[in-house]
Amino acid sequence: MTGPATIWWAILGLAVTTALVKAAGPVVFGGRQAHPAFLRVVAMMAPALLAALVVTSLLSDGHRLTVGADTVGVAVAGVLLWRGRSLVLAVVVAVAITALLRALT
Amino acid sequence: MRAQLWAGVRLGLPYAVVGFVLSMSFGVLARQAGFSALQAIVTAVIVFAGSAQFAALAVLAGGGTPLAAVAAGTLMNGRFLAMGTALAPSLPGGPLKRALQGQTVVDSSWALANRGDGTFDRWLLFGTTLPQYVMWFLGTLVGAFAGDVLGDTSRLGLDAVYPVFFLGILLAELRSPRSRVVALCGAAIALALVPFTPAGVPILAAAVAALLGLRR
Numbered sequence: 541m542t543g544p545a546t547i548w549w550a551i552l553g554l555a556v557t558t559a560l561v562k563a564a565g566p567v568v569f570g571g572r573q574a575h576p577a578f579l580r581v582v583a584m585m586a587p588a589l590l591a592a593l594v595v596t597s598l599l600s601d602g603h604r605l606t607v608g609a610d611t612v613g614v615a616v617a618g619v620l621l622w623r624g625r626s627l628v629l630a631v632v633v634a635v636a637i638t639a640l641l642r643a644l645t
Numbered sequence: 646m647r648a649q650l651w652a653g654v655r656l657g658l659p660y661a662v663v664g665f666v667l668s669m670s671f672g673v674l675a676r677q678a679g680f681s682a683l684q685a686i687v688t689a690v691i692v693f694a695g696s697a698q699f700a701a702l703a704v705l706a707g708g709g710t711p712l713a714a715v716a717a718g719t720l721m722n723g724r725f726l727a728m729g730t731a732l733a734p735s736l737p738g739g740p741l742k743r744a745l746q747g748q749t750v751v752d753s754s755w756a757l758a759n760r761g762d763g764t765f766d767r768w769l770l771f772g773t774t775l776p777q778y779v780m781w782f783l784g785t786l787v788g789a790f791a792g793d794v795l796g797d798t799s800r801l802g803l804d805a806v807y808p809v810f811f812l813g814i815l816l817a818e819l820r821s822p823r824s825r826v827v828a829l830c831g832a833a834i835a836l837a838l839v840p841f842t843p844a845g846v847p848i849l850a851a852a853v854a855a856l857l858g859l860r861r
């Protein structure tokens with residue numbers, strides 16, 4: 541069982557590493573002119589990592605690849621976002637569909 | 646400067662509303678994993694990084710050590726290194742001032758402040774993050790105390806909130822044909838690694854897809 545002290549250490553540790561990671565880029569590269577190829581690579585970091593984040597949260601459970609009620613809910617939300625609907629609407633629809641499918645199965 | 650700050654606050658509001666629901670689900674899940682209400686709220690205030698918080702929480706809930714939880718959360722935060730590096734030339738001041746400004750980066754604010762030519766509107770960045778920070782705290786506060794009433798979040802479908810949030814930011818990033826190819830490659834790399842690597846690694850490895858940016 542996870543004790544209170546264990547949890548506090550995890551919280552403090554994660555706070556410190558998060559602050560360091562966020563500070564590293566600006567401190568090391570601040571004020572310098574970066575190479576254009578470097579900037580192009582960095583500009584592609586967001587699509588690469590965000591896509592990975594979305595598909596792994598939707599299609600994996602631990603080390604297994606799975607499809608669940610949330611996959612369907614988020615897929616419908618994705619279509620809404622693609623068609624220019626608001627993020628808030630998309631989230632509400634995703635949650636409603638996911639909850640409904642889970643209630644039915 | 647002031648106009649850009651307020652423009653950012655307005656742009657950040659929809660993300661802040663969704664962030665409220667997201668952090669509420671974090672508060673609920675954290676209580677279920679053995680966090681006190683205070684611990685859940687302190688996490689939101691001093692970590693303020695959604696994906697890292699959820700990754701670390703999953704490790705702790707699965708019985709992992711604090712070190713393993715911090716490692717998983719830190720791996721998830723790897724993208725902030727790249728984001729901060731891209732942002733660096735747009736931030737003025739000495740090392741300490743730049744380090745502090747770098748703390749304001751969250752996924753949506755970084756993407757929205759990106760002018761698309763390698764430079765960033767830093768006041769738009771600060772403004773976009775501001776409402777998200779306030780709502781992140783409030784959502785966790787509600788979740789941490791309402792968790793006992795709400796019960797099982799799986800039944801409520803609250804786990805669908807988090808992927809939609811990141812999907813919304815991703816779609817805003819897919820303006821150029823190249824970014825679409827990169828996103829597809831990143832997704833493929835991550836899914837291929839899921840069965841074989843520790844949690845957090847598939848997402849970090851997907852960063853390799855960004856090397857397609859080396860091509861003119």
